[in-house]
Amino acid sequence: MPSRSSGAMKTIRDFSxxxxxxxxxxxxxxxxxxxxxxxxxxxxxxxxxGDSVAMVAHGLPxxxxxxxxxxxxxxxxxxxGAGACLIVxxxxxxxxxxxxxxxxxxxxALIQAGANAVKLEGVDGHEEVIPHLVSGGIPVMGHxxxxxxxxxxxxxxxxxxxxxxxxxxxxxxxxxxxQLGAFAVVLECVPAGLAGAVTRAIDxxxxxIGAGPETSGQILVLTDVLGLDDRFRPRFARRYLDGHAAVLxxxxxxxxxxxxxxxPEAQCxxxxx
Ligand code: KIV
Numbered sequence: 596m597p598s599r600s601s602g603a604m605k606t607i608r609d610f611s612x613x614x615x616x617x618x619x620x621x622x623x624x625x626x627x628x629x630x631x632x633x634x635x636x637x638x639x640x641x642x643x644x645g646d647s648v649a650m651v652a653h654g655l656p657x658x659x660x661x662x663x664x665x666x667x668x669x670x671x672x673x674x675x676g677a678g679a680c681l682i683v684x685x686x687x688x689x690x691x692x693x694x695x696x697x698x699x700x701x702x703x704a705l706i707q708a709g710a711n712a713v714k715l716e717g718v719d720g721h722e723e724v725i726p727h728l729v730s731g732g733i734p735v736m737g738h739x740x741x742x743x744x745x746x747x748x749x750x751x752x753x754x755x756x757x758x759x760x761x762x763x764x765x766x767x768x769x770x771x772x773x774q775l776g777a778f779a780v781v782l783e784c785v786p787a788g789l790a791g792a793v794t795r796a797i798d799x800x801x802x803x804i805g806a807g808p809e810t811s812g813q814i815l816v817l818t819d820v821l822g823l824d825d826r827f828r829p830r831f832a833r834r835y836l837d838g839h840a841a842v843l844x845x846x847x848x849x850x851x852x853x854x855x856x857x858x859p860e861a862q863c864x865x866x867x868x
Contacts, residue, residue: 603680604640607712607734607778610681613640613811614800620812622683622802623820626652626669628676630817635680642677643814644670644710646685646744651818658743661687663701667708674709683736684710688744691715695727702733714781716742718768722775729776737772739765739793740806741784754805756785762792769793769801781814782806784831805831 604610604620613620621638624645625631634642646661648669653660670684690701702713712734715721725735740755756765766789769780779800782790787807794801794810803810818824819832825839852858 603635603638603678605679605681607681609640610779610800620800620802622812622814624648624651624814624816625673625677626817627672631673631676631680632678634817635677639680640812641681641683642673643714644673644682644684645816646687647816651816651824657746658685659688659746661685663687663690663704667704670705670708670710677709681712682710683712683714684708686713686715691721691724695724698724699727699731699733702728703731706733712736712778714738716744718771718775722771725772725775725777735775735777736802737769737777737780738783739768739772739780739785740782743783752784754784754786756789762786762789765789766793766796769797773797773799779811782810805829 604613610620621640622643623634623639624643624647625634626644626648631642644666646658646666649655649658649661649665652669653665655661666684666687670682673682684705686698686701686705691698705713713728714736715724716738718725718737718739728735741752742749743752746752756762762785765782765785769782772780777799779802780793780797781802781804782793784805787809790801790803790806791809800811802812802814804814815832818838819829820834821836821838822834822840823838823842828834849858
């Protein structure tokens with residue numbers, strides 16, 4: 596099928612231009628070349644190689660288990676499918692808490708694997724790391740609200756920024772990220788009103804996930820959009836396909852065809868395949 600749009604962003608400048616033009620920024624995660632190609636063909640603006648890959652593709656219990664090696668491998672695969680589309684790669688757990696030099700090494704490995712920018716969670720403790728990366732030529736996307744890498748501290752995945760104090764902290768952190776040089780901020784699982792207030796308070800784009808419609812753009816995990824996982828269904832994600840049922844129907848048909856010797860066809864000549 597031909598591409599529905601050639602709107603893939605190439606650089607982080609396209610992010611600020613979209614915000615200025617009030618054009619919603621569309622992001623999806625991807626973890627491999629084939630899915631990256633589909634995301635670009637669908638007309639998304641940018642791809643996140645999220646550390647959610649640890650859970651989605653590796654069956655691990657949380658994003659805390661994502662390693663730099665894993666993120667580099669998937670970033671390189673996504674780049675091979677994404678053409679020139681802007682790719683943001685997640686800095687894995689712990690990789691930006693060992694000082695700015697170690698953080699620059701980790702971020703550099705992701706950039707050399709094909710990312711155009713990196714994303715890291717929170718702001719406390721990263722005051723030196725973020726400007727160090729940015730001044731070294733590595734664009735940084737922030738991530739506030741629900742911080743999945745802090746699940747052991749948070750005790751679960753739940754809405755953040757609900758109390759006035761917590762909301763004020765998120766808004767203040769967004770301002771700090773902007774001052775430190777971040778080019779955009781993901782707002783995950785925060786009330787829509789807070790996401791709107793943060794979006795109006797800063798001059799860089801906000802990308803929402805479970806944060807309502809008032810952000811500069813949206814991101815969803817690709818497998819949630821495709822409905823591939825029958826056991827996990829985040830409330831805020833919209834399913835555009837019952838991918839789990841569709842894939843199972845196709846696979847059942849294949850299994851049945853082999854068992855009943857309807858595949859392969861007797862006359863099929865492998866040389867003409
Ligand atoms: O890892 C990921 O998929 C993410 C998104 C949920 C924003 O960080």
